[in-house]
Amino acid sequence: MAITLYDVPGRDGKSWFPMIYRNVLNYKGITFETVWVEYPDIEPTMRKIGAAPTGSKLDGTPYYTVPAENRRLCDSWTIAIYLDEKYPTEPTLFPAGTHALQALFQERLMKTVQTSLHFATVLIIHQNLSERSAIGSKDWKDAWDKAEKDLTDLSNLLAKNGSNAPFVMGNTITYTDFILASVLESFVKFVPDEWDSKVRHWDGGKWGAILENWNRLAI
16 A cells, blocks of 8 residues: 655645654655645544544544554654554664664653753744743743753763764664654754754754754755
């Protein structure tokens, strides 16, 4: 069965969000087609294909999201595991015995760096509010100080692989690299000025170098 990827288009007609699933498909060389779903159409479309909800709304009703594919999988982790099992001869994302370690890395990244990015993005929105409503400059500085600390802590962790290790697990590309690249690409897409002036230069230019190396792989 051919793989169909359901995704939300941006104003340019391309995917508007750094998507792990799309990059995984490209990396594994798997042919797929994209079905673009406008945001208001996500829930009815997911219900139509029988996809499971990924959470609940505040009122308790099911909440549906993309990415999704025609096997009705909607979570990037679950999709990546399925692709490794379905296409075992392709480059593997989960070398034997690494599932738990990769899950821990994803949890740490989401609770630290991704959370800091989300808060910093909210702060940028607040810069367009009136002086009384907007978050103050101290909160702005605190948010970016927290983001820098989170990334420095992660840099120190990755340094245990050795200074020349290009990927999260040393010299081997795994699912964790797709997660990290997605977070860094989110900085580029949502806070481009801060990426250029701050983030890419932190930790001796580590994050800019990682993303440049990732983009050179043309994944």
